[in-house]
């Protein structure tokens with residue numbers, strides 16, 4: 001476990017150290033130590049500064065690590081929210097922009113230009129919405145230019161979209177689902193980065209020419225004689241030196257056979273040896289692929305390399321390089337967990353061909369290599385040796401040569417554990433150790449923290465682009481819905497009130513029409529019935545009295561029926577006017593109103609109408625005598641009786657006459673009878689129309705003829721007039737329903753886009769803040 005200082009403590013301590021360093025004449029590592037000389041120029045004061053700087057770097061590393069860890073957590077939460085919104089609320093838009101817009105965008109992240117990843121400049125987090133709104137046109141659509149705008153959240157639509165779908169036909173849902181996949185992938189990546197920056201283990205890979213003193217160098221670092229040293233090449237197996245606390249504080253060696261994946265907890269994967277037996281194992285490359293050497297290092301964290309307060313370091317002592325081992329060693333050095341490659345070269349031999357090839361390749365991959373020029377004590381012309389070696393390094397790794405004061409050290413490793421050695425050699429080695437510690441931190445910062453920082457920056461640029469796009473789209477959608485609602489709502493309310501007003505007016509038209517028709521019908525029929533007792537046809541004479549009565553009755557009935565038809569005709573014309581008036585209401589108030597064809601001739605054309613207007617009456621004997629007048633003449637009782645006896649039998653005038661005479665003869669008042677008969681005959685032209693009218697009237701009264709017909713006619717008018725009203729209502733209803741549907745959709749859109757607007761505004765702000773924090777993290781530890 002590493003010992004991290006709390007951030008607040010770290011910051012205050014950092015400030016103190018900074019102040020102290022500023023007051024010092026030395027500004028950094030390079031000026032403190034002449035790394036090319038075995039005899040250090042450092043004084044105790046400068047050594048102290050160097051220690052402080054080393055500690056300061058540790059603090060800064062831990063501070064950066066903690067800030068990146070917080071940024072990763074915050075970004076993961078933000079990304080989860082974006083995914084949740086995209087998955088469950090509404091699919092996100094994917095930006096489409098032109099290259100011009102990309103060029104116009106400026107990065108706001110506080111990072112030196114040279115350190116920025118090789119990506120397009122993103123929009124400033126606090127950029128105004130106008131610029132963004134240009135960015136969101138056709139937001140749902142994508143085109144190839146989008147590839148240059150989005151990095152880690154980029155949708156590879158050529159691969160991810162179904163072949164049959166062109167980019168422009170991808171629906172919002174499909175884009176949302178593709179984005180969701182990207183969010184998930186990015187969340188996984190954040191998780192991996194968090195694990196990576198939380199990982200405190202680090203490996204130093206020590207390689208070099210045969211017999212250059214690699215094992216001696218490792219032992220010097222450990223301040224312990226652990227690895228076998230020999231005059232002749234003896235290390236044939238990769239030896240990894242680890243802290244014994246990782247092995248329950250037991251010092252021992254685990255020899256791992258070829259083809260076996262080592263697991264400390266699984267004893268089947270290795271064979272255990274005491275450290276004293278290492279000589280036998282490291283030589284035996286036939287049986288062992290690698291050896292794990294657990295060593296106790298109880299020194300304080302500022303002295304111990306295995307446990308230095310920031311990282312848990314493992315040292316790997318590799319077999320000496322030759323043409324056979326070159327390939328294997330190069331593969332080993334390339335491993336992800338190798339943070340630092342230390343190349344040990346003998347000052348006496350300089351670089352061999354294998355060494356040159358290895359450094360050349362490793363320099364290309366790891367950029368910087370820490371070079372230990374060992375056995376410097378054996379060199380007399382030290383300056384010449386240093387110059388020659390540096391010239392070689394310049395050719396192999398220009399980067400390493402550039403920082404050679406920090407990365408190239410001329411030492412004598414065997415002096416460290418030699419109690420009689422020249423102290424200056426030990427000091428030189430200690431300076432190497434400090435450089436190595438710094439180098440490890442710098443490398444670690446680059447290998448562990450830099451990828452996290454770069455990824456977070458890229459991700460926040462993408463999140464910024466996507467949230468800007470979505471915010472812009474939501475804003476546009478909200479404004480549009482709001483504007484449309486401000487038109488649709490009053491229109492909808494107006495349609496409802498117009499519908500009510502039109503309905504009232506139409507009902508009024510119906511009532512007025514029906515009232516007028518009813519009034520007309522009643523009055524007309526009543527007048528007709530009152531005036532039908534006047535002779536209606538010419539009297540053909542006594543002998544045709546029966547025919548006269550029949551004709552009179554027929555004409556009376558026809559007259560009544562005619563008057564009913566007249567009323568119907570009046571009602572029809574009134575109805576036509578009413579229908580027209582109602583339709584006019586519809587035409588003036590509805591945009592889409594196509595009334596059905598109306599044929600007024602179909603009114604009153606049913607069989608029922610014909611029956612209602614027809615009167616069924618038969619001619620009767622009483623039609624021939626005016627009973628009122630006979631009563632006055634005193635013969636009523638006899639006449640009535642006689643007529644009752646023969647009533648219905650006479651068929652002609654002669655028969656009537658005979659009948660009348662018999663009636664009066666039987667009564668014994670012959671003369672009076674003859675007189676009465678004569679009167680009755682003479683009264684027939686007047687009596688018949690009067691009696692027929694009276695009887696018809698009676699029949700009509702008893703059958704409620706006027707009322708029934710007026711009701712029938714009015715009912716028909718009402719039925720017909722209701723039709724255009726129903727049409728109008730239906731039209732209004734569909735118009736209102738359409739407007740209500742549109743209104744409800746707009747309200748929903750406004751509500752949803754308002755929610756999205758608030759959500760993306762928040763996300764944009766959070767991303768801008770986090771992006772800015774990440775941008776300010778300076779991983780340079782020098």
Ligand SMILES: Nc1nc2c(ncn2[C@@H]2O[C@H](COP(=O)(O)OP(=O)(O)OP(=O)(O)O)[C@@H](O)[C@H]2O)c(=O)[nH]1
Pocket residue numbers: 209210211212213214215216217228229230231232233234235236318319320374375376377378411412413414415
């Ligand atoms: N004079 C001198 N001798 C050294 C120095 N460092 C190591 N040696 C000697 O060099 C010889 C080889 O040292 P090793 O540490 O075994 O070399 P190596 O590189 O590990 O050897 P292999 O891995 O087996 O190839 C030993 O005899 C060491 O004592 C040094 O700085 N000065």
